[in-house]
Amino acid sequence: xxxxxxxxxxxxxxxxxxxxxxxxxxxxxxxxxxxxxxxxxxxxxxxxxxxxxxxxxxxxxxxxxxxxxxxxxxxxxxxxxxxxxxxxxxxxxxxxxxxxxxxxxxxxxxxxxxxxxxxxxxxxxxxxxxxxxxxxxxxxxxxxxxxxxxxxxxxxxxxxxxxxxxxxxxxxxxxxxxxxxxxxxxxxxxxxxxxxxxxxxxxxxxxxxxxxxxxxxxxxxxxxxxxxxxxxxxxxxxxxxxxxxxxxxxxxxxxxxxxxxxxxxxxxxxxxxxxxxxxxxxxxxxxxxxxxxxxxxxxxxxxxxxxxxxxxx
Numbered sequence: 001x002x003x004x005x006x007x008x009x010x011x012x013x014x015x016x017x018x019x020x021x022x023x024x025x026x027x028x029x030x031x032x033x034x035x036x037x038x039x040x041x042x043x044x045x046x047x048x049x050x051x052x053x054x055x056x057x058x059x060x061x062x063x064x065x066x067x068x069x070x071x072x073x074x075x076x077x078x079x080x081x082x083x084x085x086x087x088x089x090x091x092x093x094x095x096x097x098x099x100x101x102x103x104x105x106x107x108x109x110x111x112x113x114x115x116x117x118x119x120x121x122x123x124x125x126x127x128x129x130x131x132x133x134x135x136x137x138x139x140x141x142x143x144x145x146x147x148x149x150x151x152x153x154x155x156x157x158x159x160x161x162x163x164x165x166x167x168x169x170x171x172x173x174x175x176x177x178x179x180x181x182x183x184x185x186x187x188x189x190x191x192x193x194x195x196x197x198x199x200x201x202x203x204x205x206x207x208x209x210x211x212x213x214x215x216x217x218x219x220x221x222x223x224x225x226x227x228x229x230x231x232x233x234x235x236x237x238x239x240x241x242x243x244x245x246x247x248x249x250x251x252x253x254x255x256x257x258x259x260x261x262x263x264x265x266x267x268x269x270x271x272x273x274x275x276x277x278x279x280x281x282x283x284x285x286x287x288x289x290x291x292x293x294x295x296x297x298x299x300x301x302x303x304x305x306x307x308x309x310x311x312x313x
Contacts (some may be wrong), residue, residue: 008034010306011098011107013085013252016043017292018282018299019113020069020078025303026111027076031310034079034105035070036098041080042066044115045292052143054292065292081105088112088252094277108313109277109306113299114249116264116283116290121153121244125209133215134240138162139291142169145239151176151218153206154243157184160192162243167195170239175200178223211235248284260286271302272309279305 010026012019015037027033040046046066052059060068070080085100088110098105118136120126126134135141142165150170152163155177167173173195180202182189192198201220207228208219215238219230248264250257256275258266264286271279281298283290 007095007106007108008032008079009107009310010034010109010111010303011036011096011105012111012113013088013098014043014113014115014282015039015041015066015070015080016045016113016115016282016295017069018115018295018302019043019111020073021296021299022111022113022279022281022303022306023073023078023299024076025300026306027073027078027303029304029307031307033073033077034081034107035073036081036083036085036100036105038082038084040066041070044117050144051140051292053139085252088256088278090256090275090277096277109279109309111271111279111281111299111302111306112253112265112284113280113282113295113302114252114284115295116246116248118242118246119244121206121242123206123208125215126242129209129211129215129240132213133211133238134209134242136242137291138165138241141239141241142166145170147171148237148239149233150174150239150241151206152241152243155179155182155184156243156245157188158245159243160184160188162241163198164192164195166241167192167198171197173198176204176206176220177202178205179203180224206240209240215240246283246290248286250284253278253280262286269301270305270308271298272305277309279309 009031010033012023012035023033023035045062083100087099089097096110149172151174153176203223205221207221210217214236257273260266265280279302281302282295
């Protein structure tokens with residue numbers, strides 16, 4: 001492991017929309033900034049086929065969008081590094097060492113933007129068809145299912161709200177609820193059930209999906225009787241939306257922050273945590289809407305907050 005201890009003003013952990021927005025805003029304020037990303041530029045968004053809901057951009061692939069974020073940051077002198085960050089150490093002079101492999105970095109401020117990942121249900125074929133019939137975000141991907149049939153897995157408030165959103169797009173929405181009731185409040189459930197094209201299969205799970213380029217068969221299980229049955233669909237005519245919650249990636253900062261009821265980091269409106277000099281932005285925060293645009297907005301705020309913090313210290 002090499003230690004790059006000549007201090008940066010700001011070390012950004014995570015090269016997604018939040019991380020790069022933070023880096024761009026901090027660098028434009030004449031700060032010396034490094035972004036450390038463990039995968040591709042763009043983070044999780046780089047695995048998205050098409051982005052169609054970012055204002056001013058009609059359509060762009062996630063991979064291309066991630067590359068544009070990195071290129072834009074580089075124009076302002078942001079240094080890009082790749083590696084896995086294992087821990088953050090606060091030094092005696094209230095600066096930080098970002099420990100990673102292969103390199104570690106010394107910084108006066110750390111902005112953490114490690115994102116969140118959707119919880120997978122774990123049925124056979126889920127990973128194979130993610131992005132090809134299985135989605136975890138109706139706001140992101142709902143429009144691809146206009147005039148088609150969709151199944152929504154989940155029984156909480158988020159699943160019900162997403163089903164209502166999809167009911168305006170798809171011809172038929174079927175809720176797949178593993179228990180005999182919803183976890184969502186009755187008022188939310190009642191509003192959802194008032195949608196004419198929404199129906200519910202209680203005590204049901206999806207156990208297997210199959211197909212070639214897209215899903216053509218879905219296997220269901222009745223959780224009460226144990227009965228397993230299969231339904232067939234024309235290729236490209238059906239989608240599955242999974243809303244089993246998200247897992248904010250907070251492990252790096254758990255010793256420095258407070259966590260909200262959703263597992264995300266609690267910050268103030270400036271993206272500051274309870275530890276001076278550590279800011280968090282994007283989907284790892286405790287928040288209601290996790291989208292590319294809200295992540296970028298968080299990052300912009302964090303970048304400027306880092307500038308103000310350093311100016312006052």
